[in-house]
Amino acid sequence: MSTAFEGITAHRVETPRYVANVLERPGEGPAVVFVHGNVSSAAFYQPTMLALPAGVRALAIDLRGFGDSETKPVDATRGLRDFSDDVLSVLDALGLDAVHLVGWSMGGGVVMQAALDAPERVLSLTLEAPVSPYGFGGTHGPDGIRNDADGAGTGGGGANPDFVARLEAGDTSADEQTSPRTVYRTAYVAKPEQQEAHEDAWVASMLTTRTGVDNYPGDAAASENWPGFAAGTRGVLNTMAPQHFDTSGIVDLAVKPPILWIHGDKDAIVSDASFFDLNQLGLLGVIPGWPGVDIAPPQPMITQTRAVLDRYASAGGVYREVALADAGHAPHLDEPEVFVAELVRHIGA
Numbered sequence: 199m200s201t202a203f204e205g206i207t208a209h210r211v212e213t214p215r216y217v218a219n220v221l222e223r224p225g226e227g228p229a230v231v232f233v234h235g236n237v238s239s240a241a242f243y244q245p246t247m248l249a250l251p252a253g254v255r256a257l258a259i260d261l262r263g264f265g266d267s268e269t270k271p272v273d274a275t276r277g278l279r280d281f282s283d284d285v286l287s288v289l290d291a292l293g294l295d296a297v298h299l300v301g302w303s304m305g306g307g308v309v310m311q312a313a314l315d316a317p318e319r320v321l322s323l324t325l326e327a328p329v330s331p332y333g334f335g336g337t338h339g340p341d342g343i344r345n346d347a348d349g350a351g352t353g354g355g356g357a358n359p360d361f362v363a364r365l366e367a368g369d370t371s372a373d374e375q376t377s378p379r380t381v382y383r384t385a386y387v388a389k390p391e392q393q394e395a396h397e398d399a400w401v402a403s404m405l406t407t408r409t410g411v412d413n414y415p416g417d418a419a420a421s422e423n424w425p426g427f428a429a430g431t432r433g434v435l436n437t438m439a440p441q442h443f444d445t446s447g448i449v450d451l452a453v454k455p456p457i458l459w460i461h462g463d464k465d466a467i468v469s470d471a472s473f474f475d476l477n478q479l480g481l482l483g484v485i486p487g488w489p490g491v492d493i494a495p496p497q498p499m500i501t502q503t504r505a506v507l508d509r510y511a512s513a514g515g516v517y518r519e520v521a522l523a524d525a526g527h528a529p530h531l532d533e534p535e536v537f538v539a540e541l542v543r544h545i546g547a
Contacts, residue, residue, distance in 0.1 A: 201399065203244040208266065213287035218259055219266035220288060223247040225255030228321055229294055230545060232258040233285060235303025235327075236434060237365070237378075237414065239265030241403040242302070245396070246530045249538045254545075257297075259288050261308070263413040263434070264406055271412035274353070274429070274436030277443035278304070282311035289319060298545045300324040303468065303527065307331075307438060310445035317451050322545055324458045326537075327468050327527050330502040331446040334438040335475050336429075338495040340505035342446065345494060346423045349439040351476040353429030354411070355418030366409045370401055378404045385473070388464040388526030424489045425476055446506045454515030458544040459507060461500070462525025462532060470498040518544070 202208045202221060211218045221240045230250065232243040240258035247256035260267035261281050272280050285308060289297060298321050301309035306328020313320045332342025335352040345351075360376040372379040379401045383390040386400070393400065411417040416433020420426070429439030437443060448454070466473045473479065478496040480488025488494060507517045520540050525532035 203248065205248050206244050211288050211291050213284070213291045215284050215287045216262050216270050217268040218284065218288045220260070220292075221247070221258040223250065223254075223256040225250075225253050227253070227255060228297060229255040229257050230298045230300060230541075231285070231289070231294075232256065233281075233299065233301040233305035233308050234258065234261065234264065235305045237404050237407045238302075239403040239406050241265065241399060242528070243300075243530065245534060246538060246541075249534060251542060257292075259285055261285075261305075263408040265403070266406070269408045269413065272416070272433055272437060273431075274416060274433060274439070274442050275431050276437075278307045278311045278437045279315070280437070281308045282315060285309075285312055286316055286319065295319065296321050298322045298324070300326065300541065301328060302326040302530070304329055304434075304438065307443065307445060310448055313451065313455060314445055314447055317453055317455065320455045322456050322458070324460065324541055324544060325503075326529060327461045327465055328459070328503060329438055329443075329468065330497065330499040331444065331448070331506045332497075332502050333440040333443040334435075334499075335477070335497055336440045337497050337502070340498065340501050342440065342444070342502050344440050345477075346421070346428070347441070348419065348421050348423065349429035349441045350421045350423035350427070351425050351494065352439040353418060353436040354416030354433050355427035355430070356476055357415035357435060362409055362415060365405060365407050365414070368405050370398075370405070385466045386526065386528050387531050388462060388524060389532045393531055424487065424494050425480070425485065449506060449509045449513050449515075451515075454510060454513070456544065456547065457507060457510065457515065457517035458520065458540060459503065459517060460520040460522070460529050460537065460540055462522045462527065462529050464524065464526045467527045468499050470500045471496060472499060
């Protein structure tokens with residue numbers, strides 16, 4: 199169970215899809231709705247919610263199988279739609295017609311999918327260190343061309359089994375590279391020393407992740423392509439496999455919400471040389487047997503996002519990129535004042 203910070207209230211919201219835990223900082227006017235990323239929960243956004251100007255209503259939703267929300271299976275063949283449909287169902291239950299959506303990492307893909315399926319519900323999009331519009335891993339080039347038809351090297355088979363076991367066991371130590379606390383310190387933030395007061399809360403948030411083939415990480419399939427497995431059809435990591443997920447269609451939206459794209463230059467997870475991309479690890483020699491860049495090229499995640507957003511702008515949309523030199527995968531934690539200022543500027547516009 200996560201603990202709400204002072205000034206934040208937790209609600210149980212029943213929808214036809216699932217029972218959601220929703221954190222709220224009360225206010226007036228159009229709501230700002232935060233959607234967390236993988237192996238985390240809404241709790242990570244509480245300092246940001248509290249730092250918004252007085253009067254701004256802020257909500258953060260725990261996705262299914264995370265935080266204090268109900269655990270339901272994730273159908274990865276729908277990409278991230280199980281999650282985006284859940285978010286829209288929460289908005290329905292709360293009587294919210296149109297909101298400002300903020301999505302972090304996997305949550306960036308969730309809010310892009312929500313904009314694709316229900317653009318009339320989206321006043322603006324903020325993409326914080328978002329997954330590429332072409333998914334996570336298994337593609338190359340600015341246009342997200344698939345390396346293999348089966349999504350080799352992506353999905354549930356790519357999760358470190360010891361990390362999964364430590365999540366399941368509720369491990370709070372920092373003794374091993376695969377412990378959630380160590381992963382948080384080395385991959386989520388670039389400035390862990392700034393978060394010492396909240397680190398236990400962030401680790402507790404990570405540990406709310408429900409594990410298994412229907413949740414995190416999901417299942418896997420055998421593949422003739424390197425590294426010998428491909429994306430499955432169930433669970434969280436498979437939702438972002440390239441054959442299941444593609445939000446580049448936002449370019450063709452008739453009405454395009456303004457987009458703020460904010461990311462850190464020290465991001466170890468989402469970058470053009472991600473340490474979580476098996477092909478990048480193969481290139482570095484960390485994983486043996488890599489067949490080379492012609493067969494299994496790393497994914498240029500930042501380049502792909504920028505290419506889609508440039509097309510979005512050319513097709514009549516508006517976006518603004520903010521790259522933070524000293525931030526990692528969580529700019530709202532590494533550069534909180536800058537993040538809030540940019541977000542307020544964006545939703546105010």
